[in-house]
Amino acid sequence: MMNPILRIFSLWTRFWGWLMAAVLLSLAALLANVTLSLYSGRFLALGLLGMMLAVPALLPLVGTARVVLRYFERVVGHEAIFRALANLRVWMFEGLAASAAGGLGFRRAGDALSRLVNDVDTLDGLFLRLMVPLLGALVLVPVVAAVLWREQPAALIVLLALVVIGFYLPVLTARAAGENAAKAGLAMSGLRTSVLDMLHGLREVKIFEAEGRMLAVIQAREAALLSAQRELTHKGSALNAYGFLLAQAGVLAAIMLGFTGAKVPAVAAVLVLGVAFEAVLGLPRAGLLYGQAKAAAARVVQAAESAPLVSEPVSPAPMPSRNAIAFEHVAFRYAPDRPYVFEELSLQVAQGTRVAILGPSGAGKSTIAALLLKLHAPEQGQVRLGGTDIAQLPTEAVRHRIAYLGQTTHLFADTIRHNLLIGDPAADDAALWAALEAAQVADVVRALPEGLDAWLGEGGATLSGGQGRRLALARTLLMNAPILLLDEPCAGLDSATEQEFFRVLNAATEGRTVLLILHRLTGAEQLDRIWRLTAGTLVAAAG
Amino acid sequence: MSTHSKPWVKAEQKLGFRAARVPIALGAAGTLCAIAQAAAAARLLAGVLHLASGGAALAAAGAGFVAAALARAYLALLAERQNFELGAAARRRLRGQVLAALLGLGPAGLRGRHSGELAATAIDRVEAMDGFHARWVPATALAVIGPGLIGLVALHTDWRAGLVLIVAGLFVPFAMAVAGIGAALAARRQFLAMTRLQVRFLDRIRGISTIVLAGRAREEAASLREAADELRVRTMRVLRVAFLSSTALDLAAAAAMILIVVRFLGVVRGDEALAPIALFMLLLVPEFFAPLRAFSAVYADRMAVEAVADEFAALPTLPPPAKPAEIRSVAAHGVLLSFDHVSYGWDEARPVFDQLSFRVGKGEILLLTGASGAGKSTIMDLILGFVEPQAGKITVNGASLEALVPAARAKMIGWIGQKPVIFAGTIEENIRFGNPAASDTELADAVRWAHLQELVNNLPKGLQTQVGEGGFGLSGGQAQRIAIARAFLKNAPLLLLDEPTAHLDPATERDVLESLRHLALGRTVVLATHSSMAMDFAKTIGARRVDLDALRYTSWRE
Structure with missing residues (x-):
């Protein structure tokens, strides 16, 4: 089966104009940011050395461009994702209506269906929180490489840290979240079943003095849910800490290399790296989202695209006039x-x-x-x-x-x-x-x-x-x-x-x-x- | 959010801030480390520019940078875990409150409420409060503390640059207020509209078979699309303004940066004392704005509270259980139940009955009939204590029912309703629900007397067969036999039978009544029914009858 996340993205081909515009704006804002830090690093170093006395006009210009681009990035990104999500909901509704789920609702399955709706909601961060920053990181690496090559070739080694944070740590968090999703999902449905049991059977619970017993069961299920979530938080926070330390090591390495090379480019390189690390530090967290979203997407795609239990006739007969x-x-x-x-x-x-x-x-x-x-x-x-x-x-x-x-x-x-x-x-x-x-x-x-x-x-x-x-x-x-x-x-x-x-x-x-x-x-x-x-x-x- | 949920949100907020002291302190410590790290980095960079002297001082700065980075990483890790615990503790507390309120209201208090809806409050709405406690509360506190600490340090180091930072920092909430008060209000409404759309979508998905079988799938899909498009257009109108407040933040950061550069540019000129200070100030700028960015990122967590606050605020706060005036137990063998001029109505306009009196002696059977x-x-609910009589008195062996401790009352009464609830679990667990302490022999007797033996023998796993949600589907008659087995196991002297055969076909009804005959032996029984077979059964075991229709007829005539 096709990766369910790709299947979800493939539904959004109609919105590619919007999505691409959002991605491009985001990249432009990122590049403006890199340019800004590159120039400000240079001018700053020159200024501190007393070789430049006024702020060049270029600086506020790039700074303003960055602020404006970021504004439009937000607006267009949200416009794109609202369109895509509305489309996803209607797609799922139509898919369920055409597939077996029409029969699913025939027998009481409201809760299974509600879970599917929660799954759709989980998918809403896919584009803005995962896709856009990931594309940004992909573009960022060669750009930063080019800048460093010009300013201070030795600093290229620091790119390694950038690649690890941007591409390897997210894979680790995604894997952890994927393994955890099943456990957390099971704990959640256990909790739901026990709460519904208590509410349906409230009369029995009161009459048989089972309040304490029911609460104990619910609390045990809740504890299982919390421990699954805690496990993921612990893994995620450790990976975040590694990412942060790698970024700091990268910056420190760049500074140290500065002692060996030209002074002004070294300062510029440090500031550019600062921006680059800031841009990728969110990615390990986005990896968590990917892990959860993949499981959710698999369920949604499966439910919406499963074949109906009764297939349509290939060449239907004409409708009879009588109704016996x-x-x-x-x-x-x-x-x-x-x-x-x-x-x-x-x-x-x-x-x-x-x-x-x-x-x-x-x-x-x-x-x-x-x-x-x-x-x-x-x-x-x-x-x-x-x-x-x-x-x-x-x-x-x-x-x-x-x-x-x-x-x-x-x-x-x-x-x-x-x-x-x-x-x-x-x-x-x-x-x-x-x-x-x-x-x-x-x-x-x-x-x-x-x-x-x-x-x-x-x-x-x-x-x-x-x-x-x-x-x-x-x-x-x-x-x-x-x-x-x-x-x-x-x-x-x-x-x-x-x-x-x-x-x-x-x-x-x-x-x-x-x-x-x-x-x-x-x-x-x-x-x-x-x-x-x-x-x-x-x-x-x-x- | 309506006005009556405001105090609830306030109270949650207070609890949240009180509980979050440790993670907030960790965050503040992180800010201090960030300041130290910026100072070390500034010194190192000055060294790169040959504007700082002393190899030893530079080595110390390098060591300081590493130490501060390690400390920050560790503090951030601790804070993230602590934040999770904040959210977990708040969810546990809220869920406990919701469940206690639901249990306290009891079946009569929850009459007419959808159990799926109540479960959503106990589960999904409680989960929705996680972001508020785990993220919004600490981020809000740190949005004040973080910039505050950095501003103070900056003022102390270089008052001009410090002032620039503080003014830029104050500009952020000011700009948010000017550009955003209207937008924030509209955004709140918009957020609610979005939540309503989600609820609508959920509702349509749950009812999808009704839509499909009515042949209206296409129309409903079109109207869902229309509603989503309309919401998008309205939301974007608001967001275009709301994003301006994020832009104000970007702008303030950029302006602060440039003004600080301007402040130092002309004066440093290779000054070895001033250069590290200038670099330090510049490196502080992003650290100064980071907590403000983090705060605006958790806006949705705060808004999510608005969407659920009403449901929580509407839950009743339970009065502390009133101590019964006289605590007494009632003899375990034989119960005499009497209603003495009891009146009750669900509301004033519709009395259910007025001045009802009857007595059921030890071992007797009372048949209640009526539409x-x-x-x-x-x-039944009055005897069970789920509702209180509005007038008159209900006594058991001469003692007023209200005077009994609830546990004593519950011990005394066995009950079988129209449709017994089968819990997710094994058949044995479902029967033992009546009395978890019962011995294996008692369990075996209950199974035999409830005529469950045949069913259990035919199942490959016997008593250990899973039933309830996700388990083996029991028929109405089989479920009713499990309820009878529960009642046998509980062995209470007073037995209430509320239309126990209403949903059964005649053959099954005859079987179930046969089991009930055995159960009724030696107990005081109240049987409510409108099945003629059950009435005949009651007559054969010598029941007396109260016809509620006739009572009402008489009372109306008077």
């Missing part, structure tokens, strides 16, 4: 080493009928939804839509036919309006209110002072669980799809609301095909057919 |  659903002798398991969820599952849902699938949790009800939505493909058998095998149909077109409400449907940290518009971006206010009425949540929204423009917290935190479910249902009803696939739509609703909900659903979905996935019936559903899922097969129940 | 929202779980 049929599962024919479907065998499926999540992985070759996992047991079969179904070995021979068959199911017919005629167009415009209402069908419920009942079954205990863990029986594979949601897997039926995943197969129908093309998140997974059956190992054997076929899933047909309007008579055509969905493997032959484009995934997006199939999903456009199906309005799906899942158990882990996400409410976005946005306004209620925007949350609803995900169902149908073209819907007007009247349509939004109609959907809210149908989902029995219009009263709740009307009671909010900002109405449709009320802000929902992360994960819908400003609503109760039941209200959030109903809002998600309203969004699903807005999708104008001929098939409704509802996975436990009433979780979190009390029984009176649940019954009312089904009455409304029956009216709102007249003529549509409805597939309900439930663990028990309330009696209010008007169903054409009820299937019970046990031991991987569907058995017709009364109805 | 969801009628108050079944609230009654």
Whole structure:
């Protein structure tokens, strides 16, 4: 596999103009700095010897150029990196949407996804803190070599220190960070798991007096994380100290050589070396960043570019006009080493009928939804839509036919309006209110002072669980799809609301095909057919 | 940052500076070494120009240079490690506070809050405070101390050059203030906008399957791109001004350098006494500005605090646990529970129940029924002590529940809810969660009575199978059996069953109820349910019933 950092850089070809401008400005500022110290060293020495009495006009000129160039270096560098980062985020979003991660979110994997987002943030220092100074060092070495050759050839030996600081120490820090990244990452996810465990199980923790035990586990994980970070800090600080000492040794060597050669060039050489060392001393630290960024980039690239679990048909069949659903002798398991969820599952849902699938949790009800939505493909058998095998149909077109409400449907940290518009971006206010009425949540929204423009917290935190479910249902009803696939739509609703909900659903979905996935019936559903899922097969129940 | 988080930030700052004394002292010592090193280098350079005499003095300067460089390297290494410890200690302290607050609030206090969001405070927001304590606090102190020390030495050595340095140094904050007050305010808002964009991105990624399955991936990608572009344009407008303050720093350094050259240029003329001083002053210029540069480099660490301060400030500070008026224990065998005119409502407009009274005798079973929202779980929370009654009294064997020490109350009560939480760990660890001190025989009995034997036998690793996050996925019925085994192991005289079969299919429900029958023997039981099978089960073991719907109906009519 290609080095993931290079892969990230290759994404940024569109911004090469900006990136190159930033690099060139930075190099120009660095060269101005070298020139400045070269001339000021010379003039200073001459002045001290009484051979020059006024500051030559050249000096303030170069000094001003340096200040101005540095300003534009900062501005252009940030402009470039903002463009590149925005692009990286959108690229990752599109990549995840197209790849397996769509299915990843289907099962609760929010935390794995959040970690990926942190990884993207880790990449933001790559350009300004690593790439630019590294290119600077590459240019600096021959320039400084040329200057020293002219002023004091013997001082060339000092370049060795410069090369070690600029190119060898960063490799060492990068290696240390790379080795440490896995350890720190493991410790971090351990800490996260134990904190989430405590929060999910707070009731159990209190009732079983486990506060002390849980805190002890969390503190142990935290200590592991800190010790991994401490180890890296210790290595990094030692390498920094070596770098500093090398630079000082270089300067001292240049001074000593000055006693043997011409006096004025010696002073100039010392000042130039001072600037050169200052420019590379940050690089060992940037090496740390490289080590961490490489691990992060590998995860990001892998997640964004992994192939989808269900591949697109090479020559897709035309979309069928009808919307009947049929599962024919479907065998499926999540992985070759996992047991079969179904070995021979068959199911017919005629167009415009209402069908419920009942079954205990863990029986594979949601897997039926995943197969129908093309998140997974059956190992054997076929899933047909309007008579055509969905493997032959484009995934997006199939999903456009199906309005799906899942158990882990996400409410976005946005306004209620925007949350609803995900169902149908073209819907007007009247349509939004109609959907809210149908989902029995219009009263709740009307009671909010900002109405449709009320802000929902992360994960819908400003609503109760039941209200959030109903809002998600309203969004699903807005999708104008001929098939409704509802996975436990009433979780979190009390029984009176649940019954009312089904009455409304029956009216709102007249003529549509409805597939309900439930663990028990309330009696209010008007169903054409009820299937019970046990031991991987569907058995017709009364109805 | 809102106004109510300001005191919190102030307090953190105070704590930070107090804790950072050692690394700040190390930094100051480093500055002193830098001064010594500059003096030695100046003498050496003067020697190169044949403007300093004495081979011995030059050798001493060379030795001084080496010693000062070694000391500086060592001090910097120590300071870096100490800074890490500052950040580590602050994170440990903050995380401890957050976890204590969450534990103190308990499940009732955290009702309706997203556990992922709370975990983000305990983990990511705590980590975000690292830069503030480990970098910003020491850098801020040294931005005053470092230039201050160097300025004093410079004044003492040559007052004209020293004055130039100090004036240039004071120009930096002055220029930052003039060019940057507006910009800094805008930058703060901008930083928050940037954080919000990151949050938005995170939120969209977490909900990506919802977007994909709704077929809206393209629209959302476009709107993300638009938001990022808009933010970039606005941010750059601010940064173009904000960078001027860095430019002011560059400018001040350059001006100081030139003015010092001008000051000495005409007067040195080969003067052996003045030349090393002139060189010393010039070498001090970069050292003088280095701490100021370091300070402006940690600006983002300070800004990061603004983004998280609200969440920390919003955490409740726990009152010190009030000593119960009378501490008493309750007999271990047999519990009589009674509610005496108890009222409770989540807010004033919505009372859950009013003046509720009932009694459950030793070894008796009480069946609580009613629609969801009628108050079944609230009654459980009242008994568990997660909420306090607004009126009335709950007693256990005649003693008021509030008078019991929390540990004694917890020992007395066993509980099984709708969806037991399975922790990341082995099955055995999950069962022993009920009582870590249980013997192996007790564990084996609990496994048998909870009908877990069959499951355990079928797993290759048996009781040592990993479950919970990243482990073997248990079905609802299997998880519920683990909860029953926990309750067996805890062996508490009062057993609360809160819809223990709500998420189970009929066959599994029958099995679980069978295990519960055994568990209920000899204990005082409160069973809340709206499953008809569970109600029938309660009747067969002689339960009395309280129908909360009927109660409410009556109280409304009155």
